[in-house]
Amino acid sequence: MSHSDAYDVVIVGGGHNGLVAAAYLARAGRSVLVLERLGHTGGAAVSTRPFPGVDARLSRYSYLVSLLPRRIVDDLGLRFAVRKRAVSSYTPDVRDGRPTGLLVDTAATGRTRAAFERLTGSDREYAAWERFYGMTQRVAERVFPTLTEPLPTREDLRARIGDDAAWQALFERPLGEAIEAAFHDDLVRGVVLTDALIGTFARAHDPSLRQNRCFLYHVIGGGTGDWDVPVGGMGALTDALADAARAAGARIATDREVTSIATDGTSAEVRYEGEAGESTTAARYVLVGAAPRELARLLGEEPPAPPAEGAQLKVNMLLRRLPALRDREVDPREAFSGTFHIAEGYGALEEAYRQAVAGELPHRPPSEIYCHSLTDPSILGPELAREGYQTLTLFGLHTPARLFTEDNDAARGALLRATLAELDAHLAEPIADCLARDADGRPCIEARTPLDLDADLRLPGGNIFHRDLAFPYTQEGTGRWGVETRHANVLLCGAGAVRGGGVSGIPGHNAAMAVLET
Template identity: 50%
Template sequence: MAANGARDFDVVVVGGGHNGLVAAGYLARAGLRVQLLERLPHIGGAAGSAQAFDGVEGRGSRDSYLVSLLPARILADLGAAVRLSRRQYSSYTPQPTTGGRSGLLIGSNRESFAAIGAAGDERGFDAFYQRCRLITERLWPTLLEPLRTRSQARRHALATGGLEAASAWRAMIDEPIGHAIADAVSDDLVRGVIATDALIGTFARLDDRSLLQNICFLYHVIGGDWDVPIGGMGSVTTELAAAAVRHGAEIVTSAEVYAVAPEGQVRYRRGHDEHLSRGRYVLAGVTPAVLADLLGDQPPPLAAGAQVKVNMVLHRLPRLRDNGVTPEQAFAGTFHVNETWSQLDNGYVRAAAGQLPDPLPCEAYCHSLTDPSILPAGLRDAGAQTMTVFGLHTPHSLVAGADPDASRDRLTHSVLTSLNSVLAEPIQDVLMSDAHGRPCIETTTTLDLQRTLAMTAGNIFHGALSWPFAEDDDPLDTPARRWGVGTAHDRIMLCGSGTRRGGAVSGIGGHNAAMAVLASI
């Protein structure tokens, strides 16, 4: 391989996902010399769009798919023209005990609790989320500020809410969230609708004393509504990349970083050539485990992923057994499948014993109902739709060490079987075919995420989620630690989902890493 001369930068960013792009944009805007290195031939990472099926045009969001935690302030600061659209309905949940002949529709001023015999839970459901907002509305702005300690965060959250806010803090932060859900509503299905936000990508029980489920729940509700990016998720990263370049950042794709030194040297291969970049600081948008490998450090404790994702293109929406809602209403928001409280708990028990849940708890999203632009006009006019199905309680341990194709087939079967249990027709009957006559269906397991996106053990959060505040005895003596992006090396910082307040398509990790660098220079 040919070696090239070293180049010097103020900051080298490893990884061109949305967080790396946000960090590069802020630092370049501040006048620093910034280079961003992306292993893949395109930017975006998990927050990208692609044509998934030969001969079927359209650029769907293949890995990440909704936006909740991306602050408008980040977009405004960088001048990124990202457009988001609100889904017409929040969710629809078919009642599995009736085979989907009734269900709960929530949103757009229409809530059908009575349709499932749970009219008495409507007030408790609304009151539960009102209590949550006492905490989330106070904590949300702090995610773009230096870390508060737990005590400081609690005082801040309770400053205006009094005893009711103190009760909400205990329910969300101090005690398993399952207790609060069970106290708020009594119906098995209604409890499950609330509980799913505590379990997406997180393998835990609702009463788990580790409170991992609480942290997951907090991040799912802290930013408000989950919106659809117009043009697909790739439109978000395209705009962020354009903003970073406009401010002066250099973006290099097909750049495989293979070593990082604590002093700031970054070695990468591009084609047949090797390159060396030197940065006063290095920001890593990769997982903490991948960064440890690049540095030659001991790997951090493994935190495995726990989800499976199935992308489809349909020639029309499937028919429902529930005559009280239309498919367009049911699939406009989150379509919950076999996610009652009991089914979620039984699914966890089976998965913990090494078996796939049966039925598999799932939720489906048809983004083309909110953003038809991701499909070409011909498909739109013919009634085609995209569908993404996200399966819960599928920990990496169920596929690790197994044959990848066999695992993918087994999980695909479980997802489709679960979905079909509440539909009036098999989903297979409305799948489009690609140019080769194959069904337009693509399954991504935790093994696939590890292989294609270097997400260690398929964890979509890059590791275990952490509270959006520091513990009272955590050292906050450097800018990197105060912003929640520190590593064992002063010149190396995290900037991706593995940061203290990373996760989801938020850009918060990238923003906070950039602020730590600017405070250090």
Template identity: 55%
Template sequence: MSEPDAPVSADVVIVGGGHNGLTAAAYLARAGRSVVVLERLGRTGGAAVSEQAFAGVDARLSRYSYLVSLLPRTIIDDLGLDIRLARRRYSSYTPVPGDAEGLGLLVDRNDADATRASFADIGAAEDAEAYAKLGDDLGALAEALWPTVTEPLRRRSAVRTALARDDLWDEVFERPIGEAIERRFASDLVRGVVATDALIGTFAGLHDASLDQNRCLLYHVIGGGTGDWDVPIGGMGAVTDELARVAREAGARIITGAEVLSVTPDGEVRYRVGEHGVEQTISAEKILSGAAPEVLDRLLAAGGATPATGAAHPEGAQVKVNLLLSRLPRLKDAAVAPEAAFGGTFHINETATQLEAARAAAAEGRIPNPLPAEIYCHTLADPSILSLELAASGAYTLTVFGLHVPDRLASAAAGGSEAAHDELRDALQAAVLASLNSVLAEPIEPLLLTDADGRPCVETKTTRDIERALAMPGGNIFHGPLSWPFASDDEPLDTPAQRWGVATAHERILLCGSGARRGGAVSGLGGHNAAMAVLEELTIARATLSS
């Protein structure tokens, strides 16, 4: 049953208590606005949570999202967030598929000579310099774009002028990124290492005319002005718990277990707390939606209103697998320590050729074989997510992100029956483990710890699982197609909401989630920019009154 003191009005109602909604709530409450956050789940955090995934096992995994790159220092400092991030020494390790000696490419940020030697070991010595040059070029791109993401949108031509690199602009913003990758690198493996940043979570090809892959690459390489992806100490839940703390201390009211049923353009939000709770209504000057644009349109339809975004149904393209191991597995390449290989991003079966073949297979409705994937080991940088006993035993977590597993596969299975979807999940899990085993010196299965019920500690999430758990349509982790972090030269930027990239078709409703311009990943940018638009509008209104 709903709380008896449930508010009936607020300056701002925020739909969704994920990291973006919490960011917006903290900024607005600190500015003196009355804020109510309505979160459907029983806890805040959305996809950025730490949870005990395995029964009776004291390990709190970053269950859905797990690394931080796009959360600006500006937001951390503005809100006084106590967040610690660990920088990883190794960028990546990529075994050569099918190599008899198990050779692999190890990119070590702290040892340029060792990295060059590793390129030479896999027969790609000529690509070492090109790889370093790409890093310099992407650094220039990050330097030009990163400071703008917490500012009103700049025009496309202004960003191009600021970059002052027509060659780089054409590669990233005008032509499919596959052309630049193929022009810069000769090795199929090195091409794949670079290409994964353009494809992860995006069902695109390297040469797609849509340039979806280019936008995906862009957001992967500009974070923090360096493109580094850091490990949050304490897990992802530590990040969103801190955002929730700051928002509450500033005066924001956060109601969990609150399912929003409808919204209207005049600021009315209808919701229910608990499955059998009484429906309630709250009115607001502004509604900020942290939900996916498609979900917002559904809520407006339920309130009898026209869509706010007209978003098409998005499609996610990944499978996520969490594992808890008794120790790290041995590698075929005896010259590389597992702690180094798993210390960055561990790429498996992700040559450019394999990536393109996997996409073609998935487009035909088949599970890719081998399934391209990349692995992250949180506990090498942060053992605090394990109990002292587990950490002392030598246990490690692995998180696997499988590419080119589009939601159409899950949709086809779900269209049959729940049992058919369970079979798909099992088949995807088997494909991921088989892909991993293909590059290891021993199978991964005997290393899996067991939970309190004697089951192996492995958890697999399809796009359908993610949609059900997090209300992300199509299991799309970005809430929809990514957008350029700037406005076109002829785009209207007349209102604060337009200038900050959070406008919808309804003046009182703004986007504040990953579906906003410059949204996607754990960044807080959607929440920050929506809050800035609300505060800018308030400033304009006060100036108008005073004049």
């Protein structure tokens, strides 16, 4: 066994949150060591070329940016940019036997109003849409700035929002009540509900309010709720963070798997495996970007109660061209540049949930798609870009880990076929006819289930949030910054912290602030 030098801070995990913490702490003069199990940094926020012989660099797991505060980008001097999507969403439907759909244009409100009228025959739902999202934006403007501050109390956050009706709708009552009170059209209700179900297995009226917490984090990002495209792919962010951490003096060591953490509350010892065998290093603080389940294992403690299981299917595709739509009034380049909703009517979402609870793969799997390369073609090689190739990212809902435990490969294949069939129902040509081929002649498509995410990234049960999301205010045991554990010098800096989840850097920032306060 070898012994390395002592550090002020050892960070377990080189995901984007761990890198944010490393950069802040190193810039503040702390000695920092980052230990990453994989051969590269980035965790779930990475870009790869998944298809052999094809020059397309896709955001393999995480794919859009909503919660990353501008202050983190500015504080760390990151060379990283995002781009707005001109279209928020498109949702195809069939009314009276006629293909139609709802296109929500973020820039042209008159166009969005016309789309609501085309779908529903009146502007009532559009007026309700404006009122509802006006409410969420006011909440976002008040809540988002608190995410990089010490946790407010519940009463303080409620006072800061200053809108009792909004507080009841988002923090106190099942979200389904607010959706059903505001909207009448099944498709419109479903579009609103989808933000409450990203990676979250719940129904609109779940009394746990799990869906409310998921919805909140999906509509407050940047104070606007916009979901932006990372220029160069998600790996561009984590590469910039790694560069910033190294430039500040942090040491980043990959292919180093941490095997245990021992602490007496004032100093700690971290053991890890690497090329030279087992090593150990001392630290004043240990920050852990892994899930709370993994932290308990490393500490040799009883694991916490199992987290809610992940419930998503992630599919990456490369196309030779975008498919034509059955709804001829909408350009595919617009439909796929925003979020393209499939089988996500309100009733369809409830039915898919019930089928999954009963142990069945949803018969009509709900999912949503977007095309990164329409907004940012830099992820494609020059030849692919000239020839009109495009990437598609699909995120499926209501597919909990339990559905894959018997035979992950078989269930993955069946679910992918059913999901693509639902997409094909709204296309004028099968998506399979548009898929590119890799150097071996295979279709350029890959899928990941919750069990795959657990195996690839050690996300417990495939839960992309590491555990249930929490409302962003103090509760028993949350501590001042929401990163604290029962050990004074061991902090969470990953998605399992309060105000974790998504690509945000917020847990990394808050863990660094907790260290710097002492």
